[in-house]
Amino acid sequence: MTADELVFFVNGKKVVEKNADPETTLLAYLRRKLGLRGTKLGCGEGGCGACTVMLSKYDRLQDKIVHFSANACLAPICSLHHIAVTTVEGIGSTKTRLHPVQERIAKSHGSQCGFCTPGIVMSMYTLLRNQPEPTVEEIEDAFQGNLCRCTGYRPILQGFRTFAKVCGGPRTAVALLLRQQHSGITVGRDAKGLYVTEKKDKMASDQVLLLQDGGCCGGNENNPNCCMNQNNHKQVTLSPSLFNPEEFMPLDPTQEPIFPPELLRLKDIPQKQLRFEGERVTWIQASTLKELLDLKAQHPEAKLVVGNTEIGIEMKFKNQLFPVIICPAWIPELNSVEHGPEGISFGAACRLSCVEKTLLDAVAKLPAHKVEVFRGVLEQLRWFAGKQVKSVASIGGNIITASPISDLNPVFMASGTKLTIVSRGTRRTIPMDHTFFHGYRKTLLGPEEILLSIEIPYSRKGEFFSAFKQASRREDDIAKVTCGMRVLFQPGTTQVKELALCYGGMADRTISALKTTRKQLSKFWNEKLLQDVCTGLAEEMSLSPDAPGGMVEFRRTLTLSFFFKFYLTVLQNLGKEDLDDTCGKLDPTYASATLLFHKDPPANVQLFQEVPKGQSEEDMVGRPLPHLAAAMQASGEAVYCDDIPCYENELFLRLVTSTQAHAKIKSIDISEAQKVPGFVCFLSADDIPGSNKTGLFNDETVFAKDKVTCVGHVVGAVVADTPEHAQRAAHGVKVSYEDLPVIITIEGERGYNSKSFLPQSETTFHPLKAKALKLLFNLQDAIKNNSFYGSELKIEKGDLKKGFSEADNVVSDWTHLSELYVGGQEHFYLETHCTVAVPKGEAGEMELFVSTQNAMKAQSSVANMLGVPVNRILVRVKRMGGGFGGKETRGIVMTVAVALAAYKTGHPVRCMLDRDEDMLITGGRHPFLARYKVLDVGGCSGQAVGFMKTGKIVALEVDHYSNAGNSLDLSHSVMERALFHMDNSYKIPNIRGTGRLCKTNLPSNTAFRGFGGPQGLFIAEYWMSEVAVTCGLPAEEVRRKNLYREGDLTHFNQRLEGFNLPRCWDECLKSSQYDARKKEVDKFNRENCWKKRGLCIIPTKFGISFTVPFLNQGGALIHVYTDGSVLVNHGGTEMGQGLHTKMVQVASRALKIPTSKIYISETSTNTVPNSSPTAASVSTDVYGQAVYEACQTILKRLEPFRRENPGGSWEDWVMAAYLSRVSLSATGFYKTPNLGYSFETNSGNAFHYFTYGVACSEVEIDCLTGDHKNLRTDIVMDVGSSLNPAIDIGQVEGAFVQGLGLFTLEELHYSPEGSLHTRGPSTYKIPAFGSIPTEFRVSLLRDCPNKKAIYASKAVGEPPLFLGASIFFAIKDAIRAARAQHTDNNTKELFRLDSPATPEKIRNACVDKFTTLNILDWVPGTACSIALKPAEGSGGLDMRP
């Protein structure tokens, strides 16, 4: 049979594809076939939104054109027949005109690395096409399927809120805030409309903002206007405006591209069956129901594909092949929506967005008692994936996938939803009850049957329905447990007529608690029923301790917690109906337990110091200049490594990695790989012309030769003609192993919570996986096996013994062994590692385009592997889509393989790691284990904190262990930094910190923003909070008391100069209204039993410098061309942090020319050689100074021409110099002075200076589910005199949100054999739009010039990350309130809470009757009798915590 032509439109242009392959996704087609590379690949699994496009089609049923967003990575091109695709390139460009959406995200600083930006632009664009005047809520909802790792989301939302109907004027909010915060200070506007504070009286003098007039010379000149000169104080202008909305182009919906008229003309032409034949798969688009049923009879094994959100994942990530795919998307019966007498019936191919809209309309129109079930479905859909998935995924697809953690199936099962199932000649309608799913991913459907429609029933009078879901992250996450609950009462009573409790996440299928519910018929809705149901559920919903999915206690507790919530919700509703007294009564302090967390209107404030009056308009230093590439990033024009157009004859590489954590390689068989079309070659260690040794310390291999030491260890590589063929061939390479003993953990039982070792991913429900779990308890750990790199690292100061003996006698728990585990973190830069290698054909020359922070190391590693001098290898870096330390060293394993492939084949070779490979291979932040004990008096030493009754710390000893993985990489320096930060900001007279690096069979862990600092700081704050608790003193008082003072020496004997931390602290305490809010929090906690709030303020002090002194150097090369334009080169790389923008600002001020004359093209090893990695936050400092030096050289050379022609222009002087044969090219170099710490002598400076900050966060936790909401965060950050407040605030917010992820959200899970399970956004949750604090206030400390860095600025990249821990400690505070309620108000109880504080840990820590029922007393079959013993005198189950 011949294949049909596929016809669709892209950005208004018709595309006719004669050989449409069903395996080709729209994303691959756009990028490779059409050359439209604005749409990005971030994950390939619908989880990040980087690939978002808008699809438009004529909807025959609705008789109108519809626009919706979709993930191009999941959309097969075959599904696009007669559809119009709009990509980011189709809406605007810097060459013509940016679309207002593109303009606003760029100008509001919502694009840092920019890799997520096109996807976010397209989500917003699609919303505006459907709703030109959206509400703020609609804007926030539009981004549920988009992730950004850089910005912290606030600027994106703020920029886009300007499209909202009622645009909440930030200025008004700020004015109010300032009035509140600066009581005693008049807040007014200056001539420009900016907010200005004025000194009003003496009392408020600390609030008066100071400013110095004039420009800045970095304190190097005798300049009366110097910003270092604090004598000439005038009032500061405080700006809350990082952008001016008045500059924005208006949105004009009439200007949008029209729907292709050709497609519109087709609307009345009948659709006919289509067939597309690919290399391995046939796609048949059925046009009628009869055709569909005939096809299914012909091909019973065929899959029906609607949204492909399930099948697409199985094909890509589970390597499954479905040779015949039938698409039913056009069939009217499968797309219809009918309002019947008993409910609303949806065709099985109806998209979830259609279901959502229909039910929302019904809820608005119908009486409340009829829409209880609809509300339940809507509640599940609210947190179900993003718009992109909901717009394409079908309701039938969700049901038939039969996932045990489907969110909809428990709701359908509990509500009595009816399913109509048809095949050729048969039709049956059945209720979706407990018999429908009869095994893991198995339904009652026969092979020839299809699901035709789903009828969701109206609820009846006296019927109540609720749905609950708990996941790691509220937005777009797979449930841990999900459920639908329904009760129907006998008319006019509270006597149960029907009760259904259905759960997902508690078995290998959706299940109903039949045993429990049957017993409740005719019972009254009161405490007795609650008690019985909990008893029943505890037994019926039991999971064995090694149940697949882990988190056993948490999941079991959730089944009870959800029912308790349902019980209370129904009580609340019954209360409204005023029924008889057989019914329980709702305790008012329980009422908030029924409330679900919703999004509240955000309130954001960013404050920074305006540039001094009189600063030249052209001088951009200190101004919020947008990232210079932001507009190109927003329009999709910015070129990332994989956007470089394909070379002729280019080949593609795929790595072959180990599946074993520690094993001998017995053999490698490539025969299957060779059969794959397009296979070119397989590369192994034997092909390497130079050295197979690589890694920072030559302790790694390019390709494993005899032995593998982690899952993900690179064994070889396959080269083929397409990425798809390379992937298939790589899967075909079979490596056989002989297992060796494995070490995975620092300390297995404690370091990793063994019971939550595996994620609750549905694949782990597979019976075979259960077997693997048994191995869990045989884990070996590094400490037990003495498996370490090198010897112990140590910093010691004072006399520990004396310190401990001087400590006061304070109340403490002698037996409490304090240990703390800080989990690792995946970088999750949106752009994965990528390299393109181009062999030059002579003298061993090779040019490489690499997404790396470390061009020098990539260059030398390739040269070493090829056995050529370094001067033959050129590495070029245009920009990265995020780095965060992950692109400092670990990408080299792939870069050298690509270089080898290019060398061997003589062709250009490309590799961009898939997200799952990237996460598997490249390591992340080091997990840490710390040991110490909160000590009372007695002189006992050994891992302890000694302190006085007042809370003053006198002695500290902490042992730190990190999980370094299978190579040393940067682990030594990471541990050094952890030890340097073990004091956080506190003066500890007697101290000893030790560090050991555990050698394990995990992929090598590496640099990650903060570089060990966050771990060390976190441990410090942890024991500090325990000291405060033990002393019974307010934590903020104990912290403040222990802060260093100006001139103090740290524990590594560095003097603190310009110690601005107390200022940050006091300002943050005041601006956050800490004291008043603390009272509010206490009041809230008294009034609410099951929701608790916590408030915490913490400081940070972060050392600035590489701790390895030689790395603290930087070079620059500046060329001035005869037209006056300037090309700046420097050794730093741009990864979104705005380094190039800041360098242009520096050059602009130094040369006194506008930024528009200056350009930075890329970073390359042949312009500035031997550059240190762009890391340690120091790049602005070192390259800024190097650029400054180069500019000075140029200026000196131009000086004679300027003197000769003082009225001339920059261009005149440049041309005159050129004509006089004066060089217009200059280098600059800078090395950071006075560094050189010695661990032996504990002397010498470890750092050039410190950056300080303070954060205060408030959270609310749901004690029943472990969910939490970040209510408000206030940050005050000292970044010196900011070079660019927009970029600096962006760094503060972005780092804070990354820290929030580290400490409360992101969790890596490994199999017992050391294989990473969390390999993509579906299982590894980084913060999303909804994760940020509802109120997010950031201010840059005013008037704090730093004389040690360029133009008085300070480094900012890493220091704010730790402040995310303020959320963790606020959570711990809230948990303490919950536990105190349970323990006679014992607020001095110490309890362990490891990082991250996930819902599982929060729930398990909020010990109450439900957790007790499930964990402590649980013995199968006996739990209930113990746990449900009525509380004395209560006469029933006391459900108070």
Ligand SMILES: Cc1cc2nc3c(=O)[nH]c(=O)nc-3n(C[C@H](O)[C@H](O)[C@H](O)COP(=O)(O)OP(=O)(O)OC[C@H]3O[C@@H](n4cnc5c(N)ncnc54)[C@H](O)[C@@H]3O)c2cc1C
């Ligand atoms: C990023 C992302 C987030 C997600 N989030 C969630 C979530 O929060 N909660 C949740 O429950 N799920 C979630 N899912 C799962 C998925 O979206 C749903 O299961 C979706 O409804 C599947 O629909 P589809 O049309 O895309 O299915 P497809 O992939 O097209 O098909 C899925 C299966 O259903 C079968 N099928 C489809 N229609 C019929 C029919 N009419 N008759 C018989 N068989 C049929 C197919 O043969 C196939 O086996 C998510 C998926 C992704 C990719």
Ligand code: FES
């Ligand atoms: S690349 Fe498509 S959603 Fe991530």
Ligand code: FES
């Ligand atoms: S700007 Fe969003 S991921 Fe970098």
